[in-house]
Amino acid sequence: MFGGPQTSEAFRAEALDVGAVADIPPLHARWTGLDVRVVAASEREAPLEHPLYEIGIAPGADIDDLSDIEGARVAYSPGQAQGALVLRVLESVGLEPEDVELVEMTSVDDTYVNALASDQVDVAPLGDVLIRRYLDRYARDGATVLPHGLRDDPWHLYAPESVLEDADKAAAIRELVRAWGRAQVWIGEHPEEWAEGFYVDHEGLSPEDAEHLVERDGVSVIPEDWDETIERHQATADLLSRIQEWPSVDVREEVYDTRFETVAFEGLTEGDAR
Incomplete structure (x- = not known):
């Protein structure tokens, strides 16, 4: 589980x-x-070199750097680590939650991958094999991921x-x-x-x-x-x-x-x- x-x-x-x-x-x-x-x-051991998550960027979203996410639609799950990471990323680039559109959705299986690919959101934290899966499927359409540069390793x-x-x-x-x-x-x-x-x-x-x-x-x-x-x-x-x-x-x-x-x-x- x-x-x-x-x-x-x-x-x-x-x-x-x-x-x-x-x-x-x-x-x-x-x-x-x-x-x-x-x-x-x-x-x-080296948390910044081995992050759990990277920030998925939807095809067509005009986001080349995390500082560009102001006004973007961001997948957000308040009760999960991904949700806290979103808040920490916003804080790291000097933004508040009201500076973006937080779209509440629980991260389960391919939920965030599908949300990015189907233009439901512009930004979503992706972890583990989902990063590879997202790029394999949608990089040809312009999908990218960005490093967030924060510790996300507690377990x-x-x-x-x-x-x-x-x-x-x-x-x-x-x-x-x-x-x-x-x-x-x-x-x-x-x-x-x-x-x-x-x-x-x-x-x-x-x-x-x-x-x-x-x-x-x-x-x-x-x-x-x-x-x-x-x-x-x-x-x-x-x-x-x-x-x-x-x-x-x-x-x-x-x-x-x-x-x-x-x-x-x-x-x-x-x-x-x-």
Whole structure:
């Protein structure tokens, strides 16, 4: 299962105990009455060289630089990482949301690719294999992508507070976090096996797309503590609170379960990740 909206829906239905998402779903969950906590965090070794997203530009849109997006129609999903990235991109070029037309749509599968190609929007954040797919299909028509130059690499495991209050489930999640930390290292050391075993065999992608994604992903790093992770997460929360008028949130106190802060990193020393 991928994506904050689907994960939150599963949490509310008590059909899922732990989810893997970027930085926005835990915030959006709390703001919409779903009490969750982050229990693990990872980041990318060279995040600006290995971004999750690039900014897709529709064929025919007169946009050669991100500073040109004033007045453009921009795909926007408030509860997903893509939505926060849009706000951060606007901020980075000195624009406010009212300087563009935000077109609300959830990013699921090819939604943003199709929206760009069908002239529903001029600009949309695209991630992973969608970047390659978009250019393969529509570059001949004038489709392009632009780098945004921002960090977009946070990745988390999170769980409902009700799950973490169950002692047996909390203990199981602690073991999961340890294993997850070791898995991130293993992936970085075995990119070809990861490409074939996950992207090809599990996700059904072509070997070419799998190789492309592994190259884009780079190497994940498990931080020894959460200080810098939380500082960046707090800045994002403050931006969303200001622009989307959500209540202020103390990320360390209200979003992270600091009992798990060192668990993933400690797991790296408890056994050979290979």
